[in-house]
Amino acid sequence: MGTMASPLDLETRNETRKDHFVVVHPLDDVPETKVDTESLGPMAMTRSVRFSLLSLRAYLILMVLLVVYHVVMLAR
Amino acid sequence: MENKVLTMPAAGLDTDLLPVRGRVVKSKWTRDLLTFLMVFGPGLIVMVADNDAGAVSTYSQAGAQYGTHLLWIVLLLLPVCYFIQEMVVRLGIATGKGHAAMIYQRFGKWWGLFSLVDLQAVNFLTLVTEFAAINLALSKMGVDPRYGVPLAAAGLVLLVLTGSYRRWERTVVFLCLLDFAWFWIAFRLGPPVGQIVKHTLAPSMPAGGITADLMFLVIAIVGTTIAPWQLFFQQSCIADKRLRFADVKWARLDTFLGACVTITAAVCMMIAGAASQAHGFRFTDPAQMAADIGTFAGPLMRNLILLMMINAAVLGTTAISLSSAWAYGEVRGWPHSLQLPWRQARGFYSMYLICVAAAAGIVLIPRAPLQLIILGVQVLAGVILPSAVIFLQLLLNDKELLGEYANKPWNNWVNWTIIIVLFILSLILAAQVTAPNLFPSAVGGPTT
Numbered sequence: 126m127g128t129m130a131s132p133l134d135l136e137t138r139n140e141t142r143k144d145h146f147v148v149v150h151p152l153d154d155v156p157e158t159k160v161d162t163e164s165l166g167p168m169a170m171t172r173s174v175r176f177s178l179l180s181l182r183a184y185l186i187l188m189v190l191l192v193v194y195h196v197v198m199l200a201r
Numbered sequence: 202m203e204n205k206v207l208t209m210p211a212a213g214l215d216t217d218l219l220p221v222r223g224r225v226v227k228s229k230w231t232r233d234l235l236t237f238l239m240v241f242g243p244g245l246i247v248m249v250a251d252n253d254a255g256a257v258s259t260y261s262q263a264g265a266q267y268g269t270h271l272l273w274i275v276l277l278l279l280p281v282c283y284f285i286q287e288m289v290v291r292l293g294i295a296t297g298k299g300h301a302a303m304i305y306q307r308f309g310k311w312w313g314l315f316s317l318v319d320l321q322a323v324n325f326l327t328l329v330t331e332f333a334a335i336n337l338a339l340s341k342m343g344v345d346p347r348y349g350v351p352l353a354a355a356g357l358v359l360l361v362l363t364g365s366y367r368r369w370e371r372t373v374v375f376l377c378l379l380d381f382a383w384f385w386i387a388f389r390l391g392p393p394v395g396q397i398v399k400h401t402l403a404p405s406m407p408a409g410g411i412t413a414d415l416m417f418l419v420i421a422i423v424g425t426t427i428a429p430w431q432l433f434f435q436q437s438c439i440a441d442k443r444l445r446f447a448d449v450k451w452a453r454l455d456t457f458l459g460a461c462v463t464i465t466a467a468v469c470m471m472i473a474g475a476a477s478q479a480h481g482f483r484f485t486d487p488a489q490m491a492a493d494i495g496t497f498a499g500p501l502m503r504n505l506i507l508l509m510m511i512n513a514a515v516l517g518t519t520a521i522s523l524s525s526a527w528a529y530g531e532v533r534g535w536p537h538s539l540q541l542p543w544r545q546a547r548g549f550y551s552m553y554l555i556c557v558a559a560a561a562g563i564v565l566i567p568r569a570p571l572q573l574i575i576l577g578v579q580v581l582a583g584v585i586l587p588s589a590v591i592f593l594q595l596l597l598n599d600k601e602l603l604g605e606y607a608n609k610p611w612n613n614w615v616n617w618t619i620i621i622v623l624f625i626l627s628l629i630l631a632a633q634v635t636a637p638n639l640f641p642s643a644v645g646g647p648t649t
Contacts, residue, residue, distance in 0.1 A: 146232035149223040150239045151443045152366060152540070159297035160602055168307040168602075174595055178312075181591050184624065191631045 240451035242370045243438040246520060247286060247431050248459030249377035252466050253517025254334030255327065255578070256425040257510050258487050260467045263418050264474025265484030269392060269400040270407040274419060275467050278426045283460040284615050285590065288597045289432050290452045291606045293439030299537075300436040301528035304592050307599065316589065317532055323581040324430050324525045328560035329574050331514040331521070336564050337488040338507040338514075347565065353511070354561035357518055358554055364542035366441055373519060379512050380466050382505060387469035390476035390498060397472065413633060413640040420626050424582055426467070427623070429589040430524040437527035441538050449606075473506065518557060526552040587623050594620060 168174060226232050252260075263271045289300070296303060301320070305313030332350055339349040361369055391397065399405075407415065435456075444452055474490060482493040487510055495503025523539075526549050530537025535548040543550050563569050594616050597608045608616065633639055 144227055146226050146229065147223040148226060148232055148235045148239065151445055151448060153222040154443070154445065156443060157297070157445050160295050160604075162296050162298060162303065162306050162602065165306070165601060167309055168595070168599060173598075177591055177595055178308075181588050184587060184627075188627070188631060 236448070237451045237454060240444060240448045241455045242374055243435050243442060243444075244286065244290070244452060244455030244457070245377050245459040245462065246370070246373050246438070246516075247435040248282065248456070248463040249380050249466070250373075250434075250516040250520035251282070251426065251428060251431055252380065252463050252470070252513055253327070253521075254331050254487075254510060254514040255517075256467065257334070257470055257513050259418070259421045259425045260470035261474035261477075261487050261490050262484050263422060264471035264476075265478045265482070265490065266414070266418065266474075267407040268475045268478060269397055269471065270405055271419070271422065272397065272401040272468055272471060273404045274422055275426075275464055275471065276401050278423065278467075279460055279464045280615075281619050282427055282431075282463070283457055284612075284619065285427060285593070286431065286435055286456045286460070287453055288593055288608070288612075288616070289435045290439060290456055291449065291603065292593070292596055293436040294444050294446060294449055294452065295603050295606045297440050297443070298436075299440055299527050299531040300433045300593075302531035303436075303596055305532055307596060307602065308592065312592070313532065316585075316592065317528060319581065319585040319588075320429060320433060320528055321525055323578060323585055324521045325556060325560065326574050326578045326581065327428075327430070327521055328518055328556055329563050329571070330578060331518045332561045332564040333571050333574075334487070334514040335511055337486060338491075338510045341488040341492055342504060342507050350561050350565055353515065354557050357515065357522070357557050360519060361523070361539060361553055362543055362550065364540065366539040369519075369539050370442075373516065376512055376516055377462075380462065380509070382509055383466045383469035383473075386502065386506060386509070387472040389502065390494065391472045392475060392479065397468075401468065411640055413637065416629060416633065416640050420630050423623070423626055424586065426463075427586065427590075429582065429585040430521050432589050432593055433528050434520050434524035437524065437531070437537075441527070441540065518560070522553045522556040525556050526550070587620065587627055590616075590620050590623060 224235060226235060260275075292300070292303065301313070301317055304316045332354070335353050336346040336350055339346045360372060363369065409415075439452065473494065474484065476498075477484065477490050477493045480493070480497050482490070484490060488507060491503050491506035491510065494506060527537055529535075529552045530546070530549040533548065536546040537549040538546060541549075563574075564571075594608075594613075597603065597616075598613065600607045
């Protein structure tokens with residue numbers, strides 16, 4: 126295994142020749158542009174999102190009530 | 202294979218960035234293998250760390266009470282844990298951010314805070330159970346836990362303080378690979394292969410039918426195989442490792458292999474429990490099970506099971522503490538990367554340190570209410586899991602956020618089925634709490 130230190134641009138790296146491939150560890154690679162989540166803001170409240178969150182609230186309230194009930198029963 | 206290492210500047214980017222270091226290979230096959238090995242890690246770690254001390258206890262108890270009868274349930278959980286974690290892979294790679302940050306940004310402060318507080322609470326209680334397991338196993342090995350537990354805690358803190366993600370990952374992957382010892386344990390103790398295959402592939406009910414104990418154990422198995430911290434951990438891990446869009450297929454493979462390893466290890470733990478039951482021992486805890494197995498399989502086997510129990514707890518502790526530290530760092534906007542040295546990410550590392558130190562400290566308190574803590578873990582995990590999976594499912598259907606990486610219709614069918622089953626199991630657990638006589642009690646002790 127040899128070492129090559131000649132500078133190459135990204136195009137050369139990506140344009141793999143038939144008999145050579147360059148493999149780069151993610152931590153050594155140029156950071157990728159990801160989805161810009163900050164500019165998106167909160168999720169749009171479509172009917173399915175609203176229904177899911179409402180079901181979740183109902184489920185959480187039910188669970189809390191059950192835990193309270195259980196604690197009260199244990200305390201008796 | 203003639204590989205080369207090449208270094209090139211990151212074209213068009215800030216000069217303070219590290220130059221790109223790559224490896225030149227000649228064949229496509231070598232390129233794929235090397236890429237996979239570079240991407241490999243988060244999927245295996247999250248899955249194997251899921252077989253933590255609580256999981257060792259649950260699986261071995263299931264084996265000790267019902268022999269190999271519940272193996273098919275474990276096999277059913279293979280696609281379940283893969284599909285859930287695969288969504289995390291896509292979300293992590295597309296956004297480059299952790300799960301807690303995504304919930305905050307897309308669902309607002311209230312849900313963000315709810316998820317964070319719930320995660321931190323359940324994680325902390327789980328950490329206490331990890332150290333309780335270390336305490337138990339060390340005591341059985343004749344090591345004074347007053348020295349052993351702080352030593353384990355110190356080792357766990359040093360593990361992350363190297364300022365190198367790669368160093369942490371390599372060490373943890375090594376610990377994950379030690380899990381293969383469970384295969385040897387099962388091979389040495391195992392019942393006939395035919396019986397294992399039969400009970401794995403053909404669903405069967407233990408003698409006695411559906412009882413309250415059986416339902417509780419089934420829910421515990423599902424709860425221990427799919428844990429909320431896993432979602433937060435893997436997404437943050439992927440973000441910290443800076444996996445790229447091109448890595449999606451390798452990260453999926455990593456997750457799938459991890460799921461296969463963890464499910465097979467779970468089967469082996471059940472087989473170990475079944476072996477102790479076959480020799481007439483009654484299950485109390487996994488450390489006692491190891492001691493019982495030692496009476497007929499020798500001291501080497503006893504110590505190996507105890508060491509594997511400690512290894513499971515260590516893996517669980519580092520992964521769970523990191524999921525807490527990453528989540529808190531993301532929400533607070535602190536620097537939060539294992540690549541950063543201590544002085545540049547004090548808040549992140551302090552959070553990890555506090556989690557580990559406090560959990561270890563509680564375990565060393567004489568007469569600490571560990572049973573109450575274990576119950577608290579089950580209750581909180583039951584509450585957070587369906588909600589965490591719902592957020593995940595909504596985020597994965599967010600086309601504005603994920604574009605082509607959003608869920609396909611078949612993904613949604615699979616995932617909603619999983620969510621509905623999880624909700625039903627949670628509700629059964631809740632119903633059992635309120636109406637303890639909902640299912641008949643087991644009659645006549647364990648079955649084979």
